[in-house]
Amino acid sequence: MKIAVCIKQVPDITAPLHIQNGALVFDTNRMVLNAYDASAVEAALVLLENREGSIHLFLLGPDRAKETIRKALAMGAHEATHLLVPDDAALDAYLSASLLAEQLKQHTFDILLCGKQSQDTDAGLTGTMLAEHLALPYATNAVGLTLEDDLVVATRQGDAGQEIMALETPCLVTCSNDMNNPRIPSIKGIMQSKRKPVQTISVTPDATPSTQVMGYEPLPERTPGVQWEGEPLELARRLVHHLNDEARVLS
Amino acid sequence: MSKILTYLAVQDGKIKRASLEVLSHCRALAQEHGWTVESVLLHPDARSLATTAQQYGAETVYYMDHPQLQAHLNAPFLAALHAVITHANPHVVAFASSEAVKDMLGALAVRTQAAVLSDVASFHIIAGGVEAKRPVMASKLIARTQAQGARVLVSVRAGAYTAEEAPTEAALVPLPFTFDVDTLKQQVREVVQDALGTLDLSETQVVVAAGRGVKDEAGKALVTQLADTLGAAIGASRAVVESGLFPASAQVGQTGKVVSPDLYIAVGISGAIQHVAGMQNSRVIVAINKDGDAPIFNYATYGLVGDLYAVLPPLINEIKQVLPTTPE
Incomplete structure (x- = not known):
């Protein structure tokens, strides 16, 4: 069983940030493995727990993203391909998916896993773009993943319930962080990761991105609210009075 | 053209x-x-x-x-x-x-x-x-x-x-x-419908959402009763979805659904940024939480510091008294 996993390095969204002249400035420079991709790596490791196989990581990103490759190798993936782009490369989901697909076409795999979105932009486009480029059957937003004979069975969280999908291989599945809790690399895993093969290939986008961020803005300000303490009945009465007469949302 | x-x-x-x-x-x-x-x-x-x-x-x-x-x-x-x-x-x-x-x-x-x-x-x-x-x-x-x-x-x-x-x-x-x-190289074997009412979170004007403060079936019953009284859909934070008390389709937040109803009532929700990402554009936000320092109060139009188990019963009663007709 060969599993390919696409991973991405993203800024730590829990770190403080601010906007300066319309540009985004992170107060720390901390970059992390996208949490949804960590779930994809974990899902691959779980699939191989009682099975022969290998996990090949694919990452598109600048030089510093190699830290993120090491992290996922330390979790237990076997090898990686780093599609290296310049630090200032202008990429959107469309160009990223094209570059990744071009590389993936040169490899064989049974399952291609991705995070369902990246936690910085929350766009959630690259996974299904890859599936289309590679003409793969796919399922998105998976919260469960198992193998049954030759079929991949993915449980995806749909709009009204969970859809249990059976997919022929090769296929693509995008993973929700509700699927699992990604393991923390062990010291042994970290030591071993340093000896695992990472192939670096320089790539250049062959077009300018069709989507671009023109600038960042703060959220519209909310009018500061009120906070009440007191006896439950008094609190309930006060709230209902305000919802009814002031906010006019009860009718 | x-x-x-x-x-x-x-x-x-x-x-x-x-x-x-x-x-x-x-x-x-x-x-x-x-x-x-x-x-x-x-x-x-x-x-x-x-x-x-x-x-x-x-x-x-x-x-x-x-x-x-x-x-x-x-x-x-x-x-x-x-x-x-x-x-x-x-x-x-x-x-x-x-x-x-x-x-x-x-x-x-x-x-x-x-x-x-x-x-x-x-x-x-x-x-x-x-x-x-x-x-x-x-x-x-x-x-x-x-x-x-x-x-x-x-x-x-x-x-x-x-x-x-x-x-x-x-x-x-x-x-x-x-x-x-x-x-077709894929098929849907089964759709497991969530058992939590039929109202779609993104389709209603009122959402009642439960968080970690809702600890058990009794708390869930209060949340459901409040939602029924208001004709509201039920939402949930990741914590109570993971604990199994609420279905995954109820999850509001960066990972779940993004909603912006007229009225969002956050019951026992602390207000982690991942949850707030899914509801902060609601027009009126009510927060009910024991902890007066919970971050959810930074987003609340009306914040009630109190135990949800004590506040919800009188709240449901008071709402019933002002509503012209209680929805089925």
């Missing part, structure tokens, strides 16, 4: 309200720019549903009513949308964001060679494309984003616009569904 095409998603036998909101916005954009506004329906009952599309101002309604389009599966819906877009040749295609749309949008952009913007809070037409505001970084801020190209796909968060009736004499145009189901 340029065209804007709106995809009208169907759920529980009706066009989703969120889709009608997007259609209303598209109609306004079309008027502003002298474009035509068209829509597409993919459902076995598409022909009868098309009257609703006419009510909301679509000038042409393309439809396919093949039985295969009853329930969501990405490959046939992608093929159908690709065929409609190829036929209608719109400059902009607009969707209400949902898990079904997220399941197709990137692939559809590649197949139709379109630029794409997903999950936007608002959008308008600019020379050569679309400009949108997208919440990013766990919705801590807004990215003003442009898509340039002969074709742009855009999906819009629920509640961004208001659905307004504007009846038209729309032409109904049936299109053939030519997808060969024998080529």
